[in-house]
Amino acid sequence: MNKKVFVQDLGLKDYKQTWNLQxxxxxxxxxxxxxxxxxxxxxxxxxxxxxxxxxHVFTLGKSxxxxxxxxxxxxxxxxxxxxxxxxxxGDITYHGPGQVVGYPIxxxxxxxxxxxxxxxxxxxxVILTLAEYGLxxxxxxxxxxxxxxxxxxxxxxxxxxxxxxSRWVTMHGFALNVNTDLSYFDLMxxxxxxxxxxxxxxIELAKKHVDEAELKQKLLQHFKELFKAELIRx
Numbered sequence: 001m002n003k004k005v006f007v008q009d010l011g012l013k014d015y016k017q018t019w020n021l022q023x024x025x026x027x028x029x030x031x032x033x034x035x036x037x038x039x040x041x042x043x044x045x046x047x048x049x050x051x052x053x054x055x056h057v058f059t060l061g062k063s064x065x066x067x068x069x070x071x072x073x074x075x076x077x078x079x080x081x082x083x084x085x086x087x088x089x090g091d092i093t094y095h096g097p098g099q100v101v102g103y104p105i106x107x108x109x110x111x112x113x114x115x116x117x118x119x120x121x122x123x124x125x126v127i128l129t130l131a132e133y134g135l136x137x138x139x140x141x142x143x144x145x146x147x148x149x150x151x152x153x154x155x156x157x158x159x160x161x162x163x164x165x166s167r168w169v170t171m172h173g174f175a176l177n178v179n180t181d182l183s184y185f186d187l188m189x190x191x192x193x194x195x196x197x198x199x200x201x202x203i204e205l206a207k208k209h210v211d212e213a214e215l216k217q218k219l220l221q222h223f224k225e226l227f228k229a230e231l232i233r234x
Contacts, residue, residue: 025171
């Protein structure tokens with residue numbers, strides 16, 4: 001039986017507001033799991049998948065180094081960007097307009113209790129989606145996310161990932177560059193990796209603009225198949 005996943009497309013939404021929503025859903029799911037265990041009950045937990053686009057913002061994960069942000073607070077303000085230190089894994093990441101961001105808040109007890117498998121399936125979802133645009137995307141050994149031309153001097157990252165999990169409940173997720181202004185990546189050392197560049201789907205396809213709504217549908221279809229989920233729009 002496929003597990004229900006409630007999908008919300010939040011459109012353009014402030015990072016902190018979205019983070020608060022994630023935390024609310026995350027904590028609610030964990031609270032239900034604790035209650036189930038305490039009362040020897042088996043009430044179903046709820047799974048969510050948030051899609052969103054953020055105004056310019058830089059986030060630093062728990063294992064990140066602030067020195068990978070190459071500008072100060074005043075310079076960030078001049079660029080119209082915000083900065084947050086957050087509770088996911090990974091180093092520094094940029095989010096901004098033209099980027100499709102996904103936050104799966106899943107109770108992995110409903111799917112499989114393997115965080116590495118979870119990350120690999122998220123990568124596979126992006127890899128399969130990009131294949132529909134004629135791109136051969138890949139994993140890069142030891143580096144979470146999705147890349148192009150791995151193992152060559154032209155290796156470049158197109159999708160960053162970083163998650164948090166507690167009691168097998170996940171939050172945070174992936175950021176896929178679709179129509180992204182890559183100049184913002186010059187303000188940091190992306191994910192703390194100095195010797196590789198970043199790219200965006202519209203650049204790879206030599207297009208001015210890629211239809212983001214269409215791309216989201218492709219991502220969701222692959223997510224549905226990989227996670228054997230029943231998607232319910234909210």
